[in-house]
Amino acid sequence: MTQDSGRAGTPKVVVVTTMKDEGAYILDWISHYKSIGVSDFVIFTNDCSDPTDHILRCLHRMGVVEHRFSRVMRRGPHKSALMWAEYEPKVAQADWVLVVDVDEFLQINSGDGTLPGLLAARPDADAVSFVWRIFGNAGVELVDHPPVPQAFVRAEPEEGRPDEHRFFKTAFRNNGKFDRMGVHRPFLAVPPAEVNWQLADGTLLPEQELEGALHVRGSYGYSAAQLNHYALRSRDGFLNKKARGRANHFTSSIEPGYWLKFDKNQEEDRRLADSFSAALQIKEELLQDGKLREYHELALVWHRRKGRKARISTEGQAFLRNLEGSRSTA
Numbered sequence: 001m002t003q004d005s006g007r008a009g010t011p012k013v014v015v016v017t018t019m020k021d022e023g024a025y026i027l028d029w030i031s032h033y034k035s036i037g038v039s040d041f042v043i044f045t046n047d048c049s050d051p052t053d054h055i056l057r058c059l060h061r062m063g064v065v066e067h068r069f070s071r072v073m074r075r076g077p078h079k080s081a082l083m084w085a086e087y088e089p090k091v092a093q094a095d096w097v098l099v100v101d102v103d104e105f106l107q108i109n110s111g112d113g114t115l116p117g118l119l120a121a122r123p124d125a126d127a128v129s130f131v132w133r134i135f136g137n138a139g140v141e142l143v144d145h146p147p148v149p150q151a152f153v154r155a156e157p158e159e160g161r162p163d164e165h166r167f168f169k170t171a172f173r174n175n176g177k178f179d180r181m182g183v184h185r186p187f188l189a190v191p192p193a194e195v196n197w198q199l200a201d202g203t204l205l206p207e208q209e210l211e212g213a214l215h216v217r218g219s220y221g222y223s224a225a226q227l228n229h230y231a232l233r234s235r236d237g238f239l240n241k242k243a244r245g246r247a248n249h250f251t252s253s254i255e256p257g258y259w260l261k262f263d264k265n266q267e268e269d270r271r272l273a274d275s276f277s278a279a280l281q282i283k284e285e286l287l288q289d290g291k292l293r294e295y296h297e298l299a300l301v302w303h304r305r306k307g308r309k310a311r312i313s314t315e316g317q318a319f320l321r322n323l324e325g326s327r328s329t330a
Contacts, residue, residue: 010037010116010117010120011095011096011116011119011120012039012040012093012094012095012096012116013037013038013039013040013094013095013096013097013098013115013116013119013171014038014039014040014041014042014090014091014093014094014096014097014098015033015038015040015041015042015098015099015100016041016042016043016081016082016085016088016091016097016098016099016181017041017042017043017044017081017099017100017101017102018043018044018045018046018070018077018078018081018082018101019043019044019045019048019052019056019102020045020046020047020048020052020077020244021048021049021050021052021240021244022050022052022102023048023050023051023052023054023055023295023296023298023299023300023302023303024050024143024237024299024300024302024303025102025103025148025233026052026055026056026059026102026296026299027055027283027286027287027292027296028147028148028149028279028283029102029105029148030059030064030065030286031279031280031282031283031286032105032149032276032279033106033115034064034279034282035278035279035282036106036108036113036114036115037114037115037116037117038098038115039094039116040065040066040090040094041064041065041066042065042066042068042085042088042090042091043056043065043066043067043068044067044068044069044070044080044081044084044085045067045068045069045070046069046070046072046077046081047072050299050302050303050306051295051296051298051299051302052299053067053069054295054298055292055295055296055299058289058291058292058295059286059292062286062289062292064286066088066090068081068084068088070084071084078183079183082099082180082181082182082183083180085181086180086181091174092174094174095119095173095174096119096171096172096173096174097171097172097174097181097186098115098169098170098171098172099169099170099181099182099183099184100169100227103148103229103230103231103233104132104169104227104228104229104230105148105149105227105228105230105272106130106225106226106227106228107133107225107226107227107228107271107272108224108225109222109223109224109225109226109271110200110201110223110224110225111224113275115171118200118224118225119171122198122202124196125173125196125197125198125202126172126173126175126177126178126195126196126197127170127171127172127173127178127185127186127195127196127197127198128170128171128172128197128198128199128200129168129169129170129171129185129197129198129199129200129205129216129221130168130169130170130171130199130200130221130225130226130227131166131167131168131199131200131216131220131221131222131226131227132166132167132168132169132226132227132229133155133156133158133166133220133222133226133227133228133229133269134155134156134229134231134262134264135152135153135154135155135156135228135229135230135264135269136152136154136155136156136232136262136263136264136265137152137232137233137234137235137238137259137263137265138152138153138154138265140152140233140234140235141234141235141236142234142235142236142304142307143234143236143237143240143300143303143304143307144300144304145234147276147279147280148230148233149228149230149272149273149276150273150276151233151234152230152233153268153269153270153273154264154265154266154267154268154269155228155264155265155266155267155268155269156264156266156267157266157267158222158267158269160217160218160220162217162218163217164217165215165216165217166215166216166217166220167184167214167215168184168185168199168214168215168216168227169184169185169227170184170185170186172185172186176189176190177189177190177194177195184214185213185214188210188211192207192208192210192211193207195207195210197210198221199216199219199220199221199224200221200222200224200225200226201219201221201222201223201224201225202221202224203219203221228269228272229262231258231262232259232262232263234307235307235311236303236304236307236308236310236311237303237307238259239307239310239311239316239319240303240306240307240310241254242254242310242319243306243310255322256319256322256323256325256326257326259323259326260323260326260327
């Protein structure tokens with residue numbers, strides 16, 4: 001990675017991600033991250049069947065994102081995209097880099113409500129990790145629903161069990177202390193003793209854990225920020241995701257156990273849902289572009305039809321029966 005730019009004032013944050021068949025969700029996600037201060041996006045896609053590529057080409061033309069068609073290597077779609085992202089000018093020029101997926105919405109619970117504001121309040125930090133809070137399906141069946149943060153407001157308990165670990169994603173400073181990006185965290189280019197790695201609330205990660213940490217126990221930093229992870233979304237949307245396959249693996253399938261793992265609905269958290277108006281305003285501004293609006297609407301139709309087809313298919317029906325069976329024995 002390049003050396004720190006040393007720019008004064010608001011830090012420049014670039015989000016890096018990869019997508020496949022996510023057209024129904026892109027604009028809400030982009031608009032949300034723009035609303036919390038993200039300046040740039042570098043987005044890779046591969047083998048899309050829905051209008052994802054068309055939406056991103058429109059956003060690329062409009063100067064909102066940098067869109068790249070990824071060449072997928074043996075390491076898999078996600079890790080291949082992160083490898084290619086190392087060569088991107090927007091990444092090299094950023095003060096901070098954050099790798100997040102389209103089903104992850106960062107919820108800032110402190111300060112001015114922006115990501116650059118939170119990072120500016122951590123002047124000694126080289127990396128800041130945002131801990132997942134898993135949001136479940138909450139009985140939503142169809143793809144036709146409000147934006148994801150407004151449709152899904154039931155989550156796992158804010159307080160974890162004493163032995164419970166929760167995964168995180170990490171924003172890291174572009175200051176030469178990190179060798180390359182990872183799905184959950186960057187990899188070190190210097191000894192751990194030289195890295196100040198914090199959670200969102202300033203809690204330090206132990207030096208002895210920095211080289212391999214992917215999750216934390218006990219303290220999650222939610223008072224400052226949390227990463228809302230909507231792994232399931234609607235039932236039909238999940239069946240579309242199952243048909244698409246896992247982002248990190250060529251051969252790994254999505255089984256009922258995946259649903260049970262992520263269907264967490266114990267507590268209500270409406271904070272992001274109730275503050276989503278700024279994102280929706282940005283979305284409407286983007287949709288003033290006629291071609292973008294056309295492809296966005298086509299994506300909604302595609303996901304609606306694909307979800308219904310998946311639901312009534314032999315495989316889909318078998319999956320839903322297995323899911324009910326797994327629930328009854330859980």
